[in-house]
Amino acid sequence: MIKTTTRSSRSTGRATLADVARLAGVSQMTASRALRSNSRVDAEMAQRVADASEKLGYVPDPAARALASQRSSHIAVMIPSLTNTLFVDLLEAVQSVLRAAGFQTLVGVTHYDPLEEEQLVREQLLHRPAGLLLTGLQQTARTQALVAASGVPVVYMMENSDAADVVSVGFSQFDAAGQMTRHLLDCGHQRIAFAAAQLDPRTLQRLQGWRKTMQDAGLHDANLEWLDPAPSSIGVGGQLLAQILASPHAVQAVFFCNDDLAQGALLAAQRSGLRVPGQLAICGFNDLPASAYMVPSLTTVKTPRVEVGQRAAQLLLQRVLQEPLVEHRVDLGFSLILRESTQPG
Amino acid sequence: MIKTTTRSSRSTGRATLADVARLAGVSQMTASRALRSNSRVDAEMAQRVADASEKLGYVPDPAARALASQRSSHIAVMIPSLTNTLFVDLLEAVQSVLRAAGFQTLVGVTHYDPLEEEQLVREQLLHRPAGLLLTGLQQTARTQALVAASGVPVVYMMENSDAADVVSVGFSQFDAAGQMTRHLLDCGHQRIAFAAAQLDPRTLQRLQGWRKTMQDAGLHDANLEWLDPAPSSIGVGGQLLAQILASPHAVQAVFFCNDDLAQGALLAAQRSGLRVPGQLAICGFNDLPASAYMVPSLTTVKTPRVEVGQRAAQLLLQRVLQEPLVEHRVDLGFSLILRESTQPG
DNA sequence: CTGAAAGCGCTTACAG
DNA sequence: CTGAAAGCGCTTACAG
DSSP states (O other): OOOOSOOOTTOOSSOOHHHHHHHHTSOHHHHHHHHHTOSOOOHHHHHHHHHHHHHHTOOOOHHHHHHHHTOOSEEEEEESOSSSHHHHHHHHHHHHHHHHTTOEEEEEEOTTOHHHHHHHHHHHHHTOOSEEEEESSOOOHHHHHHHHHHTOOEEEEESOOOOTTOOEEEOOHHHHHHHHHHHHHHTTOOOEEEEEESOOHHHHHHHHHHHHHHHHTTOOOGGGEEEEOSOOOHHHHHHHHHHHHHSSSOOSEEEESSHHHHHHHHHHHHHHTOOTTTTOEEEOSBOOGGGGGSSSOOBEEEOOHHHHHHHHHHHHHHHHTTOOOSOSEEEOOOEEEOOGGGOOO | OOOOSOOOTTOOSSOOHHHHHHHHTSOHHHHHHHHHTOSOOOHHHHHHHHHHHHHHTOOOOHHHHHHHHTOOSEEEEEESOSSSHHHHHHHHHHHHHHHHTTOEEEEEEOTTOHHHHHHHHHHHHHTOOSEEEEESSOOOHHHHHHHHHHTOOEEEEESOOOOTTOOEEEOOHHHHHHHHHHHHHHTTOOOEEEEEESOOHHHHHHHHHHHHHHHHTTOOOGGGEEEEOSOOOHHHHHHHHHHHHHSSSOOSEEEESSHHHHHHHHHHHHHHTOOTTTTOEEEOSBOOGGGGGSSSOOBEEEOOHHHHHHHHHHHHHHHHTTOOOSOSEEEOOOEEEOOGGGOOO
16 A cells, blocks of 8 residues: 655654545545534535545544634533442443543542532633533532633533523422421321431532421421531441430431431441331431342432433533533432331331 | 734634743743743743743643643543442542642543453543553453553553563452451351452452462362352342352351442341351451441451552653653552451350 | 635744 | 744634
């Protein structure tokens, strides 16, 4: 085979768009357009370009594309934590959708800190991502300004916004907590505590859902609220249970804002000889992997994080590719998983 | 303030290197060199460049830099799974070191599949990463060839290689399993089963460590090996325990290759009324967060994954920045964590 | 619909 | 040590 081009010393040796165009017998611009297939190109020319590209094993250079278009093939995703399985599931779902569409995922872990999120978003925007996925709706004003100024399309995950210009995929944390509380009331419990850690916005929405339901039932009591700003963990769950049991306020059931807390409480109960659900009913939130295997198995709320990740990534791709958006606000719901830990005697 | 430059319609409005050079009164090349500080530049000129850069809020464009230098500021990291907390810890450690040094982390989840790893590495190499972090030493021949051909520096994590040209940070899975087995023998157990899932290379090294110690003690028996290729999980741990108990071969202790399996076994034992450690001793591997809180608390091997991530990232940065490497093979050791689940009566 | 030109913002390679 | 030129591989913006 005869080398038709002389390459400079800086060339990488990979096939370039110019190579493809030459082989197809069209201009570089036509080749570029044909490969991106976003504007009309003569069908026969497009086919020649496709064949040439295939034959040369052409792969577009992401850096060149980013430099020329001022937009990279990266999509930045901000999540609060990787320690909570919830977000790992979310992330894996996002990544598989984006990867299939040819986009790279850049993950920023905010540690539930809006200022750290701001810094991460600032850094990511320098790389001109094609899109941005944010967890929750509570960004700092500066983050919002940075994002708006950048013009980068955004989709919000895990909560729904009612604003017309905000695209969000989530479910109602408030309703989910309300329904679980309603279930505990229906089981005959009246003194139902709410125990939470981390106290991030979604946790506080769950608190509100519990509170509203308790108030409506005429059973709300501030002494039933146990809030610890420490990161949520099995250990903290045990501590919260110990505090609740040590207090003078009788409790028949405890609704933990996350399954890891509830699991810790179940283990602490076992260690101290407290019978669950016999002496105390316990439930959690999120349906993490261990919950079905606990003894007793844990009643919880199953949240659609995989679906949230998938839909959010799909909607973001539509925005990135400038396709018309069918829906701005996707509510994916939730379901109660009733297991042994709240079983009425 | 007077705008000294006319910008084309394609400009982004951000300060460029040319702006910095102009303000500092030097050539663009000198500014470039001064900012990268990799070659000697006159001190006074360098200062002028630094001042100008600061004043303009200059941030280099990663795409332009990547295009010109054929090397991006991304570092690709391949890990088997995000479901195992082990790798989440590893990843967070890696990311915090790389981010502090101005590099972006691109994560590829291989799902323990060398072919998926190969595909991910292939994709990542198209983006010309500055460096590559790989988990384990068992890449396909093609992956090795791709990496070698790319010239991208690599550091291997979680296992140590004896090859002189391989940079690795890890510990001996073999020794760790051997020591734990030794401990169980010292507790007086003779029929010690080894139960594993996933069966990835590191799990098999643990199997070898257990086997060697059992053989040396004259106690090895193939009926004591319980291997399930399914992904490791709490559920599978319970199943493995059930199989072991249902078999006709007596067992005094079970060494699970990962803590999630051991946790599942503890829960299954509790459900079936089997006393641990009274009737059966159980231990795990990795010291995952829940293990200290299980009832009984779980004896396990604490593995240095955070340190592995940090050191691996540091070594990779040294290679990327062409600094001399002090060490090629970093063995970070491990420690046994003795808890209730193996306590001799 | 198609294309020649210019440009994106850097760094390499070469002279001085 | 410093700099003018060329180039990295694409896409934008403008004509036709």
